[in-house]
Amino acid sequence: MSSEQKVYYGKDINVTFNSEKCIHSGVCVKGFPSVFNLSKRPWVNPDAATAEELARHIDKCPSGALKYARLSDEHSTMQEV
Ligand code: SF4
Numbered sequence: 001m002s003s004e005q006k007v008y009y010g011k012d013i014n015v016t017f018n019s020e021k022c023i024h025s026g027v028c029v030k031g032f033p034s035v036f037n038l039s040k041r042p043w044v045n046p047d048a049a050t051a052e053e054l055a056r057h058i059d060k061c062p063s064g065a066l067k068y069a070r071l072s073d074e075h076s077t078m079q080e081v
Contacts (some may be wrong), residue, residue, distance in 0.1 A: 008042055013051035013055065015054070023065070030054075032049065051079070
């Protein structure tokens with residue numbers, strides 16, 4: 001795993017963010033401010049939404065900087081967390 005990649009652990013879903021891939025489109029923070037909030041630390045709170053909602057939103061990240069691993073089923077966009 002790259003040193004530029006951070007993992008944010010949730011109860012039902014884990015989220016990874018790769019700062020090298022991010023193109024700063026703002027899709028994440030504008031579309032889901034309860035989860036993605038740059039004024040908070042950590043800036044990603046995976047438990048502020050359902051795993052389903054969050055997974056659907058992360059699928060919209062245009063760069064692939066955000067990925068997730070659902071903990072309750074096999075559907076995941078990353079290999080390891
Ligand atoms: S949606 Fe993806 S590319 Fe856009 S700011 Fe968020 S992490 Fe970066």
